Amino acid sequence: MSADQLGPDQRGPARFEALLEAEDKIEPTDWMPEGYRQTLIRQIAQHAHSEIIGMQPEGNWISRAPSLRRKAILIAKVQDEAGHGLYLYSAAETLGVTRDEMLAMLHSGRQKYSSIFNYPTLSWADMGTIGWLVDGAAITNQVMLKRCSYGPYARAMVKICLEESFHQRQGYEIMLTLCRGTDQQKAMAQDALDRWWWPSLMMFGPHDSESTHTEQSIEWKIKRVSNDDLRQQFVDMTVPQADFLGLKIPDPNLSWNEERGHYDFGPIDWDEFWAVVKGNGPMNRERIEHKRQSWEEGAWVREAAVAYAAKQLRPKHTRFAS
């Protein structure tokens, strides 16, 4: 039965299913199940919040970057994260949520951001490790999301993936420089890897067996690959890169499994993962407090912009009348 033979109230659902089936994109004006819309709002808003909060750990090192070149790069990267947040907020808005609502939910803790940003950036080597591992994990996920069924989200991913590539490469370059430097510099790189490795693996979320949303999201083609498969992809890609640097991944169980054609790796500390998700990571409170504060202290800029806009709208002759 083709869509035009159906009653008007069934045409939407039938078209939605047909579009998914045909690997076509769902666009904002199309009918979609309420659950699909809510799942996407939640995921895209979290993704946007992560980009915005993700500016803080790196912003922390802008004033202490070791050279002018590194400083310019770091500023450009942090500016990109702001841009990525804005593309994503726009994509979420096409689903009928307002930006004000999303910001309010971030500030009140009702919407979350990636737990990775609740860890502190203690040394310059953390800038290298974040670019290499955190952006590397993000790229693994986002390359998959380019094939997401929701058009505006998939399109935002295309642009973001292009830009993230620079982020990962600049991070790896920092690591290379440190690892080819003094013993002290190499130790600094190893220390950063030790601290960021496990949180990076946690970025992919709980095991598939524990992940309640995965099945539905895969059916809706929002998510195209499971958490565990993405995590494995990331490990397989990253281990040789660590070897090249001469760094040791902090996992005694890490070994190549000839039969599977993949690396085996040790168990993840899920207690730590859930503690951070629930708000008890090292930096949860500070990150949100800083975000709220910058929003409040920026109020005068927003007010001035509105006043300026109102003034531009005023008919010209009234300017001389007063």
Added chain:
Amino acid sequence: MTYSVPKVAGEAEMTVGRDEATSQWPMWEVFIRQRRGLSHVHVGSLHAPDAETALMSARDVYTRRVEGVSIWVVPSTEIVASDPDDAEAFFGSIEKPYRHATHYEIPDEVGQM
């Protein structure tokens, strides 16, 4: 980056969106001409209090790597869109093959046409 944060056990399902009451700035659609000779293409949207600020923000948000030579910003409320339910009426499947060049048989001897 990415980031689907899983729900904590017992976390309430939340329904958001369709909130009409808001004081936020108007939304603008952004179009960029990649280079001379090409059309402006839609790249996304942003919020700004006025057109001039929208243009400056579009530059920062959408062209950090010289993605274009010209930007248009248009108030989102000015865009009129066709309804997917009317797709049949707009782009219907009535076959008019005679509108396509391949509909006509021209002998090979005539050469390229």
